Amino acid sequence: MFARTLSKRVLTTATLAAGGYTAYTWQKSQFQNEVRTPVPLRAEAPQLPTRAELLEKMAKTEEFDVLVIGGGATGTGSAVDGATRGLNVALVEMNDFASGTSSKSTKMAHGGVRYLEKAFWELSKAQLDLVIEALNERAHMLETAPHLCKVLPIMIPVYNYWQVPYFYVGCKMYDLFAGSQNLKGSYMMSAGLASEVAPMLDASKLKAGLVYHDGSFNDSRMNAALAVTAVERGATVLNYVEVTQLLKNEKTGHVEGAMARDRETGKEIRIKAKVVVNATGPFSDRLLQMDNAKDGLPRNDLLQYANEGHSSIGSRVAVSNPRMVVPSAGVHIVLPSFYCPKEIGLLDAKTSDGRVMFFLPWQGKVLAGTTDIPMKQVPENPTAAEADIQDILKELQHYIKFPVKREDVLSAWAGIRPLVRDPRTLTEADVGSTQGLVRNHFLFTSDTGLVTIAGGKWTTYREMAEQTIDEVIKVGHFQAKPCVTKKIKLAGAEGWDPNFVAMLAQEYGLSSKMAGHLANSYGTRSPIICEMFRKDEKNQLPVTFGGRENVTVFKNVNFDSFRYPFTIGELKYSIKYEYTRTALDFLMRRTRFGFLDARQALAAVDGTVSVMGDELNWNDDRREAERVQASEFIKTFGV
Template identity: 60%
Template sequence: MSKFFRGPLFKSALASGAVAGGVILYLDFIRPPVVSNLNNSYKPLRKDIPQPPTRQELLEKVEKSPKFDVLVVGGGATGTGVALDAATRGLNVCLLEKNDFASGTSSKSTKMAHGGVRYLEKAIFQLSKAQLDLVIEALNERGNMLRTAPHLCSVLPIMIPVYKWWQVPYFFVGCKMYDWFAGHQNLRSSTIFSSEMTSAIAPMMDDSNLKAACVYHDGTFNDARMNATLAITAIDQGATVLNYMEVKQLIKDDNNKVKGAIAIDRETGKEYTVKATSTVNATGPLVDKVLEMDKDPKGLPPREVQPPKMVVPSSGVHVVLPEYYCPRDMGLLDPSTSDGRVMFFLPWQGKVLAGTTDIPLKTVPESPVPTEEEIQDILHELQKYIVFPVNRNDVLSAWSGVRPLVRDPSTVKEGESGSTQGLVRSHLITVSPTDLVTISGGKWTTYREMAEETVDTLVNKFDFDGKNNTLLPCQTNNLVLIGGEEYSKNYSARLIHEYKIPLKLAKHLSHNYGSRSAMILELYHQSDYNKLPITLASSKSFAPSEDTASTENHLSYQSFDEPFTIAELKYSLKYEYIRTPIDFLARRTRLAFLNAREALSAVDGVVEIMKKDLQWDEETTEKLRNQAKDYIGQMGISPKKFDVEEFVIQ
């Protein structure tokens, strides 16, 4: 016998083999199999919950409360985030929003929960620790959004097409560094696709000179629904949150300290005095208007509009195109446009979102409107990558938002409103001599951390009637927002099994309402009328009192192309505090942002249902009908009918 078979190596190998064999024998034959709990792992669908406080009940809380701990002015991402954070710590909170939640910049983002690959590039080449800190902060908060709002946020691969060989390692190393700085919250590993693989995934892309594509991963989300969900979750946690309440004046004591505000209910004209221990200015791009009121001894706004000092405004325009302009489950990043910007082309809500521009502004408009030049600018950049002619008539919707870049107002002297001195890339919290706390800047991804730091500032500075020591620490890192409880990524399948609905409707509801989808579908199945698209709500063939609906000669495939039903509108009226048609068409649903023409056709039907539910008179009805049509009419719909050749981007 060979020495090997008698040696220690053979004995060691034999022992190892015996151990491995024993483990396999135990795992496959001796250990009892784990009992599957798949059939019992899901709780029953949530089909009904108590109705939240009505708007009137919330107004009565404002009227009866002698003083709140915190008054938040502004109902965008940051304002509702502050209200939720403060309420979950144990503070008595009131939030007042002049218009609707997310009516400004918070509904007009690029829909990305991201750290910012462009900031990482700047951090490396400029050796900027501030830029790097901003990236790491945002990457951490990206993970938080995906965890606390799983129904509204999801992972999206993003492709960077590369047309020069030397750029392949450059972009790939950048993507890998992006993964590395995300640490344990990295979503998926970056990779490289060959030109053949890229063409297979994105056949609409011009591959004539394509060398490869680098792919990294970020988050995508529904910004306006996220904002409304924050507001509703704050109410659920005990906060008093109201839209359409305009702050007309700050309340000041004899020492010139801010102690609340006087607000007007824009629906009734009734005036409310809201006293508070602390007041937070969270009005986004409009923070300077509240700061001007703060400068006045009586807390009144100036008679003439003043140039902004804290905000450095610029216009960011996005357009929406049909789904065939981009892969269904993968975005496209243009790392360097003709003027040096970064531009995204992303799948979103069944369409393609393209943007953004960056045009400096001298003032901050309350309702910015995209210009034809800005729309054409985006289409021209897109044409660099698309093999077929980009058609202007394909633009389904377009909108403009104001980017909230800020600077420390104390560094700006009188008459130097255009100065960039003191400019910060992240958010900024300031406390004025009057004790007004202002939070501005940042981006959607970091809203939660901005809110946490703001509430930390309040707790450290103000005495909330001796209860500071009993307040809880920040809770929002682990608080799942309404709709995210018991949600799973295959929730749409559960809805299909339970309610026998089309896949498109199931995905729409599950990805926007999460575990509350079944509540809408309970309304959906109450009558055939509730199943109709909202574009048909005003059709004479269908009356709300009818249990069934005759569909003869009225319904078409196009009528059902967008999955927004009357049931969804009735749910929003009951649970989501919509007060105008545009609240529903643009923000609780995104129809106006996805397809402005379809949204225009739905206005009359939405108005008729809301008129009955909210008991509008004829004057109010016509006023809100016209406001909705004017708003949607400015969302990129071509002002005139051009020849087809004029729509093609050369």
């Protein structure tokens, strides 16, 4: 009873000092009005149409307002924007969402400190505008998908005293141009503190550390969230549907839709639309070549095989001699967590050959990159060459005290960075040059009415989508609602609470690692997976064990698979609620298993195929084809 006579301040102090749970409980009950009530966990499954229902809707719809071709960041972002403005939107992607460049980024939501430096030295307003635009959009990403996008401090190690004021002013300018959207203020560390934060660096050479803040995010999961959000807003969104021909008006030549083929069944679909959008990223020239053809068909020489050695290894060419896109290959590698501090990234502001190199904590590992290798053609599946991997490792060794080993590389991949230029003003002499390159994105409408959006980067996807739909409304003469995508919450972000990890762990008795993984991958929809865990304990197992009838007997099993939290329950969830159709969809994009550890992902192929085969009623031939395709693809990821 004595505690009841204490003042609130004394009671709180006593509680904290003693760690008394009873006193805390009493205080909570007495001052309930002063404690924020947490958002209750909900395991309500979204009412999403099945893939079959979406196909039927696409086939039966007489005419859509807009057809978006391409299911990457910009394409799905445009679908969300169009649907939320009241347009009847269809989207088709020939492979899976984020199967191209959108899953192979540096995972940074950033303004670009290197562009700010260029803006300063080149007195370029265009470069500065690019930075300011990206800084604003960075804030919108953190707002619309807080479970997928987090603030990440990044330290620039300084090895010369004269660089200290230079980098310090640069970081402060970066904060300044972010304005009210600034995440956190940049600051300077002493050499001693910097070496404590990053003990892997050579402290004998270190003079200081400059820390600024950007965003880090999960790119392919963001892409999946955009696709699901678009469907929930009424859009008809389908992966594995390939455009085979642009439909044109016989009299005017205006693009009026497309013929497409469902790659699962081979069925042809006629999609009529008032406006068609080309959002195919590095493959934009492929659609433009179809647009230039009177019959809307692709050129016969599009698909070739090339071996360019350094930048692609026997890759099948998707677009030969592109006019609009100037492709450049960026290679990234993934390393164990001891190569970088767990809570702060490192930026090598200037490598030996003048490039910028990142070493970032990501998904419990370290992401290092990137290279910038010019290419003449656009490969269908770019791969990281050994020379590119060694290049990154060599640069990393300049800063790391312990030996940098090739066997530490857990995964490596290449993505195509699509720099763009206006193909309408390009002469044949300019095709092989960098003449007319646009550092930002590029949007235009051809004489046939085809709207093309290309270039840019993940951080600015939302603004690119907004401008694209603005153009669609103009071309189609639509009456539409204002854009709302700056504030709209993506799938999994509705009702998000910063304490969601703790709430999930408490409610379902999860480890902190599993709770963090689910909350930061699926957001407020992760309780659906947890209910699957409760319903069947087998769903808690790693996907490596998929298809084992007796889970109590693990013969010839690599128990390293338990180090990764990717479960059978997640796989079943992704099939039902995220349109996962192949083993690679799950291993590479709905989860990041193959990107984080290609060897372990390779070991999980059989289990993944077994579960998917049962869920999707695959026959033996389909299961074997999936095993082969997934295994061969993962083997190209640096292993």
